[in-house]
Amino acid sequence: MNSFFKNMKGQRANILLLCQLFSRLALVWLFSMFFLSILEIVINSINRQYPSQIFQVIIFAFANDLIFWISDLFGLFFIFLVVSYFSQKLAIIISQTFLMVFFAIQLALMDYFNTALVPLGSDLFSYSLTDILQIIGSTSGLNIIILLLFFGLLALLFVVTRYLLNKLQLRPFMAIGFPLASIFLYFTPLYSIGFNMPTEYENNLIKNKTAFFLSSSSEYFLNSNEEIDIYSDAYIGDFDGIASTVAKMEYPFENQYPFYHSNVAPDVLSPFFQTLKKQPNIVILLVEGLGRAFTNDGAYLGNFTPFVDSLAGKSLYWKNILSAGGRTFAVLPALMGSMPFGKNGILEMGNDIPKHLSLYTILKRNGYQTSFYYGGKTEFDGMKSYLDNNHVDQIIEEKSFPAGYTKLPATAQNFTWGYSDDQLYQLYFENRSKSTLKKPELNVILTVATHDPFLIRNQDKYIQMAKSRMKQIGLDENKQAEYNNFLNQFSSIMYADESLKKFIQTYSKRADFANTIFIITGDHRLPEIPMSTKIDRYHVPLLIYSPMLKRTAQFASVSTHFDIAPSLLATLEKQINIKLPKAGNSWIGDGLDTVKTFRNIHHYPLMQNKSTLVDFVMNDYHINGNSLFKITENMEESPISDDIKLNQLKQAFNQFKKKNSQVIRGVKIVPDSLISRYGIN
Incomplete structure (x- = not known):
């Protein structure tokens, strides 16, 4: 013992x-x-x-x-x-x-x-x-x-x-x-x-x-691998209290086609345009990282885009646009097709992307020649598969550039994203000058220079421009010293703005300029300059500029990239009678809001990165995970405690997730009959 x-x-x-x-x-x-x-x-x-x-x-x-x-x-x-x-x-x-x-x-x-x-x-x-x-x-x-x-x-x-x-x-x-x-x-x-x-x-x-x-x-x-029970109580029910101010979508065949609805976006752009006499050329400029934080009047970091600011005064300008994602992966499907995200961004589905209608396919069916210009490799983020699925006529990327064009400076690891903005624009004009096509054109240009590592040619010149700009906008010495930590970022923004200026100036000398509509926005806000809020990463400007505008306007109402395609197509249908589905479509967006004062009548999901779907906006509220924020003018926000509002937004968000989970499992988003009639097979 x-x-x-x-x-x-x-x-x-x-x-x-x-x-x-x-x-x-x-x-x-x-x-x-x-x-x-x-x-x-x-x-x-x-x-x-x-x-x-x-x-x-x-x-x-x-x-x-x-x-x-x-x-x-x-x-x-x-x-x-x-x-x-x-x-x-x-x-x-x-x-x-x-x-x-x-x-x-x-x-x-x-x-x-x-x-x-x-x-x-x-x-x-x-x-x-x-x-x-x-x-x-x-x-x-x-x-x-x-x-x-x-x-x-x-x-x-x-x-x-x-x-x-x-x-x-x-x-x-x-x-x-x-x-x-x-x-x-x-x-x-x-x-x-x-x-x-x-x-x-x-x-x-x-x-x-x-x-x-x-x-x-x-x-x-x-x-x-978690199977979402789309019939559970958590995914069913109305978001009472807020829903009355939101235009509710009607889904006639929700189980077979979760995103197919009968709502058609109203034509809100025609009142700002002269009567279109023929099919206009459309040029969409997606500027990498172009956020509202440093763009145009009222930017809280200061205005580092003087040309974009001046162009906004000649345009239809939305100062409170939200990108669909916090990275580039979301911009093409959201802006061109107003599509859901799938699991890791819809582009990651590759050839399994559900058949859909988009600006590309609808305008191509209506006689347009389509193109996509990018200075890097289109395989990145799965863009190539998306473009192929949309039957884009001409895809210009890094390997398409002939001798004589200069890439962005390489890093210490001898890496470069590809060709700079000015080189991309130069090739665009060179190809256009050689073209003998008589068709109207839809051309999409995605830049890459305003991206980490933020190395550009003649960087010292643009660093000096950025320093001068700091003084022009009235930053004190302490703020200038702080901004000096981001000189590469700010210099690349100044470079992108100057390149865009030269692009528009060159275009204005072309004969087809008078019949062209330019859409300019950022794919997301670059995160390499500190962000102030959760929603800041999505806050970008939107300009619709054209010699065919009969009046300009600035809008403080909130819209998203999801809303651009529905509104543009609604205007083209009314003005030049392009053929659109009458019964409905699968757009997530319901069109741009042209109210000049601050408000948000939309409710949309936002995907932070390819694995993080935690953001949802409805009216002037935003949830990020389990946190609720109140959005105010200029897209500022502050955390609030309101369990009723939080649950309302969560229910609306869950309704989207229910539909999105069906897409992940391979459910179609529109009937095949719409694809064969209005798209490209």
Whole structure:
């Protein structure tokens, strides 16, 4: 009996020693996370933007580190005990290896954030390997200096870890307390705590980047095969209270064609145009990263697009347009076809994209010649499959450029996205001058220069232009010093604006200029300059410019890229009698709003990236996940607490998700008869 108790006592002593050893490892991990958080805040303050509330940022960053640390502690402790049962030395080696792997991942994710100013999440898994290599090659943050700093910090953390493991001494109750606290706190509201900062940049800065990546990734993979019950109560029901102010779609065959509805967008553009005497040429200019934050009068970062601003005064100008997505993947299907997202963006469905009607197919059926111009590779984001499915007549991309054209400057990794805006426009005019076609044309041009790494030819010239612009718009010295951290970004914006100016000036000398309608917008707001709100990433300008306008106007009402195709086609049907479906269509959008004062009569989903569908707007409300925001004029927003409104928006959002899930499973969005009659087979 005595030997039994001695044995039990020995086991308890051994477990206590293991607890003390594990707790020392755990504390080293925690202290290292605190150190890395401080390092990240310092680096971003120097290289990017100094937080407005630095002490609050530090405290909240530490709090997020602590929550991540305590949440995983018991699971790691259990693994440590199991391995220690076989070999204590092996358990220590595995633990130290875990720490170094964590440090390496955290440093890499910190570097990504310092470059992109958005934390990396599950969107990584939504890109092909080719696309990922292209993105990595484009980053301006990856070079030999960064790599040396990376391995230097890793070595420092290794040395400090070994030192602290030998020096830290813990009392028994503390050693046992950490794992027990992890279990106890798991069942408390601790893990649902959210910390709100004044800007989206600061909200992202305080996140533990590894915790965010793991949480986002686990949610992506756990939900990737989750079957959505489209008949459950959560997906059924009206959004009472708000619905009365929203034009409700009528879906006559909802089970067979979830997005096919009988509503037809009204013609709101004809009152601004002269009577069209023949089919107009249509040129759509999609400017990479062109956000309202730095575009036109009232831009909160200041107006860095003087030409676009001047052109807006000669156009129909919407200052509160929302892109459908936070990245380029969403712009073509939303703007050209007002389409749903599918699982990872509809373009990722490749040849399985559901048959649909679009600006491309409808205008081609009505006698138009169609084209797409892009300075990069159209395989990126699956654009090539989409263009092929829409039977685009001419696809101009990087490999189409003849000798004599100059690409964007390469990064240290010898990567370039392709050809700059001015070179793209030059090739466009060269091809047009050679064309003998007598058909009207629909030409879409997507630029790429205003994209990380923001390297352009004659960069010094545009940096000086950006600095001069800062003084012109009245930025004080402190603000100018802050903006100097983003000179490559601002210089590329100035370059894009100047290139667009030359494009319009050149076009104005052409004979067909008088019969051309230009549509100019951004694909999304570039995120590499700090964002102020959740909705800021989607906030872009929209200009419809044409010599055929009989009057100009500026609109503060909210619309989206989803609304452009329905409104343009409604006008062309009325003015030149193009053939459109009378019974209905599958547009998500119901048309542009031409009310001059601020309002939003629409309700639409917005997809942040290829794996994150968490944003929905309805009237002057916006939900992001479980957070509700009130939208005010100029698309500013602030968090509010209103469970009734939150549930109303969630119900409306779930109605979209129900339909979207059917598309993912291969359900058609329009009858084949519409495709054969109004589209291209």
